[in-house]
Amino acid sequence: MKKFLQKALAVALASAMVVGMTACGDKTGTSASASASKTSVSASKADDSTSAASTEAGIAGWTKFDNTVDLKIPVYDRGEGSNGVKDVVNNDWTKWVQEQFGDAWNIKVTYVPITRSDVLTTYALLAADKNLPTICAEYDYPKMTQWINDGYLVPYDVEWFKQIAPTYYSRMENSGVINLTNVGGEDYLAFGTRAYGFSTYTWATFYRLDWVKAAGYDKFPEKLSDQIECYKKIKELGLCEYPLGGTRVTGAGVDQNHGYRDYPQDEVLWATTGDYNIPALGTEAQKRLLKVVNEEYNLGLIDPEFYTKEAADAQSDFVNGKSFVYSCYLSSTIAPLESFYAENPNGEVGLMVCPGYVTDDKYNWSTSYRAGLNVGAYVGFSSMASDDEKKAAAMYLEWLAQPENLFTFQWGIEGKNFEYKDGDPVAISTEGMGHNSNVDYWMLVEAIKSIGDINKDCAAISPQNLPVDFTADIIANYNGQLEVYNQGKANVDCYFSSAIEAEAEYAQTLYSKYEEYRTQLTKCAPEEFDALYEELSQKYLKDGYQAVIDGRKAAFEAGNGTHLSK
Amino acid sequence: MKKEEVVRGAEVNSEGNRAIVKFRISDFVMMFVITLLSLSCILPFIHIAAKSISSNNKVIAKAVYFWPKEATLEAYKSIFADGSLGKSMIYSVIVTLIFTALGMVVCICGAYPLSRVRLRGRKWLTFLLMVPMYFGAGLIPTYLLYSDYKLLDNMWVLILPLVYSAYNLLIMKTFFMSSIPDSLEESAFLDGASNIQILLKIVLPLSKPILATISLFYAVGRWNTYSDNMYFIRSEKLKMVQYKLYQMVASAAEAQTTAMSDAAAVTSTPEVLQAASVMFITIPIICIYPFLQKYFVKGTMVGAVKG
Incomplete structure (x- = not known):
């Protein structure tokens, strides 16, 4: 009997673990099948409210909720909590929102951290757990259409939204693209605005600039052929071995071919190949672009090892005087420029200014560029939220859009974060302001901080503590782009209101293939370029680009795409 | 006269005093290869260390290799002033200790019965326990499972799911089978010892090397894993320090490659601060590693014994 008990104990010890594992297996199996099915979509539109509705629009018409309503707002977690940036879901600003907004209307505001480097996975996990934030927000329109397709979002009644959030809605109307709210015939999206989009x-x-002057020019040449001549002279003078440096393909948006397109553009060609994410290898515009790159390479203007270099290498090359150009976002502090002046005290830097619409027939080139919309982040209401929660979300957007609240969120505390200079706010410290003055919170309303005057806005992002003030150049660049835009030579990409499945399926493959083919096309002999371009274009189409083009064409012809602005 | 013998190029006298009197090419090649391998581990670390105490200007210019330039401790001051990395470090140590302790309990409780011949069906049970080594449920089912167990955004999600390790269990089971003879148990039974008493008073005291090795495997495994933080933890205070470091580096890389996108411009952690954070997190492990290294070697040897 004792032996039996001993054996039983031994079996029990091992079996306990097996049972645990088996239980896990069953559970996960069930979950797997559950996750395979689409997230259920709430049948009701975001248009009903259990609270008493007032006829007065906006905050004046709101009534306090009888029972506390949970409002979950997404906020990007950029993972820099140890870099002086506070916990994104629990800091002075989240408490401020709760005190100023939540407590006033009996709403418990909770922020949901969204891993910035993996937005889709984070939302997918939250959706699978039926725990989506009350609103889903993203800068990328295709992600929003994908979420609509996956059932994460529900449509809303525009009149209902206007009643609760008239300020927010009027901002959307003033953007000039209010039709973007409509996806597949129903209003799914709201959006923040973007000044000078x-x-x-x-x-x-x-x-x-010092090299340009040494090459005999007083400023950077306007035409491409003159620019190439300038680079050649810089090289001949021994100022720089490879003036154009060069890097491997890094990130989305590489090799934008807007400057090589024929204007006015063919609308179908524009809709099917004119996007931002998938390089348009196979088009005439891309051929012109790559042919110029090939010429520059064969002239010795591009580093032969360019395909091994990353963005950080391009940055250090510029700082070390090994490269002619460096591109970046403007802000009051640009560390690489500070490093440049520290390493090259006698160096002179200029800022490339768009000269307006200039063409160069030799290369079929112009100063055209990819224009954007006056839209910041897109916002959609979760299919898992209750009517009260959706109403609270609309109230939050309206409260955030109030000028005084937006200003406080963007500029912080007077005396600590900003001070007034000639009547305008000037940032003096970003302490406690998180990333780019809390942008991850107020992006729901506005994408960039704007004083409302382009000259002042340009001055606000002009890099400081440098020997040169770039403000005038930034303004001139803006005005040059405005001229190009007004001539209809800068177009916005086509926006599809239905998900293009081939894009999701092939984008990554095409991105990798493009990197490979682009390297071959850059390095080949000029006389081999045309034949190689034709050969690689055919391969690229077979790699999935033809499927992408077909998908876009079908969607466009079905009326699910925006039209080219005339 | 001393009897001389030659063993692999070294002359050894009969009293056992070895003295290398020949230096063959093969020795040189081996030393060269080992030196290269060592340098491939050490030099990146020295590079990061040098960057962490150099000025940001020099680091951006990629002018720092193995010696700091314009030396400054500003990055470290910033880390200590912020304090959050220090707190995360303490939290990570606590999680690792709890995880290791629980992991050992589970491992011992699983390995010991399975190592005994008298357990019927042990081959079948062992097979079942090995299944998770080869098959996983996938991210979303796992996420839903943890959600059902209320483990999401909870410190225990970093501990409980991984405490069972088939690999560690296999190694420990192999050790018990090869090192603890059945006759020892039988004599203990004759003296009236129970299973628990045999385990606690005979088996475990005789298994200190494997206990140390597996503890180390558990601790280092937990210390180096951060993917579960990424998916199952949301609160800043519950993130382990390794994940914070990953986020910092990933965010900086993203900021560099997000050119002209629809997203707003974002600042990223300066490279100097990243390097200092790497050092801050790595130095404690580097300090204790030499004392634990021998157990890693032992673990490899034990794992090599046929089970």
Whole structure:
């Protein structure tokens, strides 16, 4: 009997673990099948409210909820909690929102951290757990259409939204693209705005002005052929071995071919190949672009090892005087520029200015660029939220859009974070302001901080503590882009209101293939370029680009795409 | 006259005093290869250390290799002033200790019965326990499972799911089978000892090397794993220090490659601060590692014995 008990104990010890494992297996199996099915979509639109509705629109018409309503707002977690940035879901600003907004309307505001480097996975996990935030927000329109397709979002009644959030809605209307709310015939999206959205003035390219002067020019040449001549002279003078440096393909948006397109653009070609994420290998515009790169390479203007270099290498090359250009977003502090002046005290840096619409027939080139919309982040209501929660979300957007609340969120505390200079706020410290002055919170309303005057806005992002003030150049660049835009030579990409499945399926493959093919096309002999381009274009189409083009064409012809602005 | 013999190029006298009097090419090649391997581990570390105490200007210019330039401790001051990395470090140590303790309990409780011949069906049980080594449920089912168990955003999600390790259990079971003879148990039974008494008073005291080795495997495994933090933890205070470091580096890389996207411009942690954070997190492990290294070697040897 004792032996039996001993054996039983031994079996029990091992079996306990097996049972645990088996239980896990059953559970996960069930979960797997559950996750395979689409997230259920709430049948009701976001248009009912259990609270008494007032006829007065906006905050004046709101009534306090009888029972506390949970409001979950997504906020990007950029993982820099140890870099002086506080916990993104629990800090002075989240407490401020609760005190100023939540407590006033009996709403418990909770922030949901969204891993910035893996947004789709984070939302997928939350959706699988039926625990989506009350609103889902993202900068990328295709992600929103994908979430609509996956059932994460529900449509809302525009009149209901206007009643609760008239300030927010009027901002959307003033953006000029209110039709973006409509996806597949129903209003799913709200969106924050972006001042001067057509322009890319916050992105700048700096260059070695001292080298340009040494090459015999007083400023950076406007035409491409003159620019190439300038590079050649810089190389001949021995100022720089490879003036254009060069890097491997890094990130989305590489090799944008807007400057090589024929204007006015063919609308179908624009809709099917004119996007931002998948390089348009196979198009005439891309051929022109890559042919110029090939010429520059064969002239010895590009580093032969360019395909091994990362963005950080391009940055250090510029700082070390081994490269002619460096591009980055503008902000009051640009560390690489500070490093440049520290390493090259006699160096001169200029900022490339768009000269307006300039063409160069030799290369079929122009100063056209990719225009953007006056849209910041897109916002959609979760299919898992109750009507009260959706109403609370609309109230939150309206409260956030109030000028005084937005200003406080963006500028912080007077005396600590900003002070007034000639009547305008000037940032003096970002302490306690998180990333880019809390942008991850107020992005739901506005993408960039704007005083409302382009000259002042340009001054606000002009890099400080440098020997040169770039403000005038930033303004001139903006005005040049405005001129190009007004001539209809800068177009916004086509926005599809239905998900293009081939994009999701092939984008990553095509991205990798493009990197490979681009390297071959850059390094080949000029006389071999045309034949090689044709050969690689065919391969690229077979790699999935043809499927992407077909998917976009079908969606466009079905009326699910925006049209080219005339 | 001393009897001389030659063993692998070294002359050894009969009293056992070895003295290398020949230096063959093969020795040189081996030393060269080992030196290269060692340098491939050490040099990146020295590079990071040098960057962590250099000025940001020099680091951006990629002018720092193995010696600091414009030396400054500003990055370290910043880390200590912020304090959050220090707190995360303490938290990570606590999680690792609890995880290791529980892991050992589970491992011993699983390995010991399975190592005994008298356990019927042990081959079948062992097979079942090995299944998770080869098959996983996938991220979303796992996430839902933890959600059902209320483990999400909870310190225990970093501990409980991984306390069972088939690999560690296999090694420990092999050790018990090869090192603890059945006759020892039988004599203990004759003296009236129970299973628990045999385990606690005979088996475990004789198994100190494997206990130390497996403890180390558990501790280092937990210390180096951060993917579960990424998916199952949301609160800043519950993130382990390794994940914070990963986020910091990933965020900086993202900021560099997000050119002209629709997203807003974002600042990222300066490279100097990243390097200092890496050092801050790594130095404690580097300090204790030499004292634990021998157990890693032992673990490899034990694992090599046929089970």
